Amino acid sequence: MKVSIITVCYNRKTTIAQAIDSVLNQSYPNVEYIIIDGNSTDGTQEIIESYQDKVNIYVSEPDQGMYDAINKGIKLATGDIIGLMHSDDEFYDKSAISKIVARFKFDSSIDGVYGDGIYVSNDSKEKLIRNRIGGAFDREKINIGWLPLHPTVYLKKSIISKYGLYNLDFKIASDTEFLLRYLYQHNIKMSYINQYFVKMRMGGLSTNSKRVFEVLQEDYKIYKFHGLKAFQVVFLKKAIAFKQYIAH
Template identity: 65%
Template sequence: MRISIITICYNRKATIEQSIKSVLGQDYPNIEYIIIDGNSTDGTKEIIESYSGKIATYRSEPDKGMYDAINKGLYLATGDIVGLMHSDDVFYDSTVVSKIVAKFENELETEGIYGNGIYVTNDADEKLVRNRIGGAYNFDNLKSGWLPLHPTVYLKRSLIEKYGGYDLNFNIASDTEFLLRYLFKYKIKLSYLDEYIVKMRMGGLSTSYSRAFEVLLEDFRIYKYHNISPIRAVFQKKLQALLQYLKK
């Protein structure tokens, strides 16, 4: 079974190499690694190019933002399974991809999986900031703001061909719309892998405090778009995040 892993980046010289090494260091052999760069100017491209012999597909060109870049990667992917590795993040350990593939192979009806993740400080100490345990999947919880941690989600590529990529009408939280479309609208068969999959550095594209209010407003629009009570869902979503932070 082939797995496609997509990294998108723009001016991530400080972190991109660790993300690349994390993917290349996996013990699972059949990985198609795709990197989409937004025409970086800080030396990121030079770092990526130094690994060119180990990267299946690499493109560097202007884009319309992170979700446009992810879509480019999705449409280039040829693997049976597709997932993301953000340019500020790393796999929890070298066995993660093997565990993901085994889950799909052991549960043939599964169309997507998700797991656990941790948020750590963006420094050499990598101190734990927040522990995100996915927990068993329950469709009804979607209405209360629960969603799997986006970078832990891996889907069959056939689903993406059927249901599409990220909606560029949502600039900051399109991952929320993407997950709700697949889980709430199309009700895909999702399984929980009770393993840590990713370490996310605070301050990256997906964890910036400065964009928290913008994300909240866009989340409100997205839940309304999917006919889910936005006040309840967004409040519960933020409350869950706060409780996870307090339980670290």
């Protein structure tokens, strides 16, 4: 069973090597690694090129943003399962993909899996900021603000071919629309693994405090687009997030 991992990036020279190493150091042997760069100008390309003999597909060209780059990666992917590794993040340990594949093999009827993740500070101390425990899947929980942590979600390529790519009408929170389309609109069969998959650094596109109101606005539009009580769900989603932050 081949797993395609997609990393998209633009001007991430300080973190891209850690993300790449995290993928290459996974214990699972059958991984197709795809990197889509948005034509970086800060030295990111040179770092990626130093790994070129270990990366299966590498594209560097201008794009329309992160979700356009992810879509490019999905179109190029040949794996049975597709997942993401953002350029600011890394796997929690070396066995993450092996655990994911084992679940797909255990239950061939599932369409996807997801797990847990942590957010850490964007510095060398990597202080724990937020703990994201997914919990068992229940479609009804989406009505009260729940969604799995996007970078922990792994889907069969066949289900992505069926229900489509990321919607480029949404520039910051298209991952929310993607998950709602799959989990709420089409009610695909998901399986939860109570294990940490990913370590994320604060300050990415959706966690940047300077863009919090833009994220809220897009979330509102997305939930309304899918016929949910948008104001209520967005409020509850943020309440859930607040409870996940670690007191220091």
